[in-house]
Amino acid sequence: MVAPTKQYLPTKDYHLPDIDLLSLIFAWANEDTVLHAEAADPTNKLTKAETRTLTKRLAHVFRNKFGIGSNGPNKDVVVCISSGQIILASLFYGVVAAGGIYSAASSAFQSGELSRQLKQGKSGLLLASIDCKDTAIKAAQECNIPMSRVLLFDTMGHMRILADVESNTNYLDSKAEMDWPRITDPEELKKSKACLLYSSGTTGPPKGVIVSHLNMVSEAMLPQFVIREYLERQEKKDPSFNFEYRTLAHLPAAHIAGLQGYLINPAIAGGPVYWMPKFDFPMFLKYCKELRITSFFTVPPIYLLIAKSPLVTDQFASMQHAISGAAPMGRELQTAAQQRMGCYISQTWGLSETTGSVTLMPWDQNDLSGSVSPVMPNTRLRIVDDHENDVVEGQEGELIVQSPVVSQGYFDNEKATKESFTADGLWFKTGDIGLVRDGMFYVVDRKKELIKYKGLQVAPAELEAHLIAHDKILDAAVIGVPAPDGSGNELPRAYVVANKDAMGEDAIKKYVKDAMASHKQLRGGVVYLEAIPKSPSGKILRRELREMAKKENRGHGAKL
Structure with a gap:
């Protein structure tokens, strides 16, 4: 007998048209x-x-x-x-x-x-x-x-x-x-x-x-339905209320937040994207004020700058709503950033494999509990144990998803595609551990071993393969350690088996710096071990390394 599933549902679903992405984009907004x-x-x-x-x-x-x-x-x-x-x-x-x-x-x-x-x-x-x-x-x-x-x-x-x-x-x-x-x-x-x-x-x-037309059309329209209902509620309260969409492109357009958030969603929202070549905080503030930015998505490290920087004054006077994602944001940071910005900030959760958000907060609701918001329309969530059985409500488990925003899988990689779905092939396994409380979802850990730095993913295996390729490094393991500034960033730290005199910490960091992108740098430091802890099957025991990191408190500097 198959156990019944406990599905968490949105308050409402919407009809999505059968339309390709480009036809949708050019059907909205005026020609000029x-x-x-x-x-x-x-x-x-x-x-x-x-x-x-x-x-x-x-x-x-x-x-x-x-x-x-x-x-x-x-x-x-x-x-x-x-x-x-x-x-x-x-x-x-x-x-x-x-x-x-x-x-x-x-x-x-x-x-x-x-x-x-x-x-x-x-x-x-x-x-x-x-x-x-x-x-x-x-x-x-x-x-x-x-x-x-x-x-x-x-x-x-x-x-x-x-x-x-x-x-x-x-x-x-x-x-x-x-x-x-x-x-x-x-x-x-x-x-x-x-x-x-x-x-x-x-x-x-x-x-x-693999991101399809259906995925991107759904991720564009479903949030827009919710936002437009909010705007209608505001107009009923105040007939003079008028919202004009303007956003600022400051995150990488190679990430789902940038690709969907800058290349697609604004065209549906009917307003401009103002492009910065690279993120620069003083210029970011300047443009928010001069261009009267009304909405944006950004990541916790930038909200940390907003909350703490003396440069922040009246630059967000035009902001109607802001969204945070890519990593959880604590209650204290969210509260402080809201006070500086003068608008609500809601948290969302999603992955590249879900074309971005699968949770969404209506703009006139304020939640400071640390949740990543309720489930998005047309989306179903379950929380399961390691055997894909639903856990008791309130308990932690892996978040699994059904939605038109869910990717069909990985390009030219049938094995990875099959492994990313449940045994019946119907639910996408996110690898994130979470729970539900009062209709709100909370992400508490990652089943996957990804490190997230400023909203960007760092794969330990990629860094480990590069480190081990050096003839003076006998073995290596990489984990993420929490940034000391409370930003929610994780800093890559390498544990290596090597002769410290022959291959010092600075040399190892340079070896990575010369080959890897900025967000993959060993900001969490380098620790020398006699041996990397591993299971009998040869898998790195990262939990032991995390426990070791907690005890070490070595005070590695963090360059954010």
Whole structure:
């Protein structure tokens, strides 16, 4: 007899249309609505009409010059490495319109990390913002991608360039257009491969999460339904109430929060995204005030800056609501940040595999209990033990999800896909440990071993493989240790078996720094051991290392 399931339901579900992502995006907002603009110079902008035209022109270039989609959809992966640029959404749309798969790479990547992503997706076309030129060229050379298929772009400061490295041909001069195919078949929308988002694994290299049209349309529309109902409630209370959506792009667009939150959701909300090339806190404050930003999503370390910095005065006078995610935020920090900002901050929870949020707080509800909010519409949650049996309400267990935002799995990795779902294949296993109390969900730990630093994932296995590759490091294990400033960050700490005199801590840190992105650095320090604790089967006993870290209290400095 199968035990009954205890499902946690939203207060309401909504009808989602069978529509492809691009048709949805260009069905909303007025033609002259600005969708993307440069924060430093808002006159450098793209309207909805201009974005549509640019999308069609880019689709024609990608198909006819580079063969993307010429052998059918869902096959050709195009990797894009970029800092904040106003053309990013159009590049994404253009790849999808041509029948390709858009794969976003972090602008912090070293060439080895980028070449790995190119190889995993079997990509033969690389797009790079001009500041990522050297990394892109080196990675392309490592992957034998010709320079004619490395396209550099720059659209800040009123530049309009998309040129290949070999001939320097500017493809933005092309006027030919190609329309995107309309998709209305539910199965095709569900099984499509519009985008690859890389989620760090704990037993190997990062895995490419397949994100479909259905996933992105659902993640765009479901929160918008809830927000619009809030706006209607406000208008009934105050007929003069008027909300204008404006947000500030300050997080990486290679992360789900940036990709969905900057390239898709604002177009549905009907307002502009103002782009910063890189996050800079004083400029972030300046732009929030000057551009009258009304809403944004950001991560706990930035709320920590907002709560504690003397630079914060009246920069958030226009803010209606803010959202926090990527890591839990404590009651004290949330309260302090709300007081400085003068608006509610709600917490959300989700993963790349869920296309972002699966929990959502109505904007006129304030919760300071540390919860990650109630479950989102059209979504079902369960909390189960290691045998996939539901736990008693109030007890901790793994959070598992059913929703149209849940990915179909991992690119070219059937084994990982199968392992990420329950035995019946119906529920996605998030790997996060949580509980429910009074309809609110609380994430208390991670079953997976990922380290999260400033909202970015760090895979211990990736760092361990790199460390062990050094001939002076005999063995290594990496865990995350809590940042001492209460930001919620975890700092990667390496435990190594090595001769300290022959390979000191500074040398090990430099070895990692020279090969890995900034968020993967060993800010938690290096500890020398005689042996790495392991189980009989050879698995690293990270719990023992965490207990060791608690006792050590070695006072490693944290550079946030």
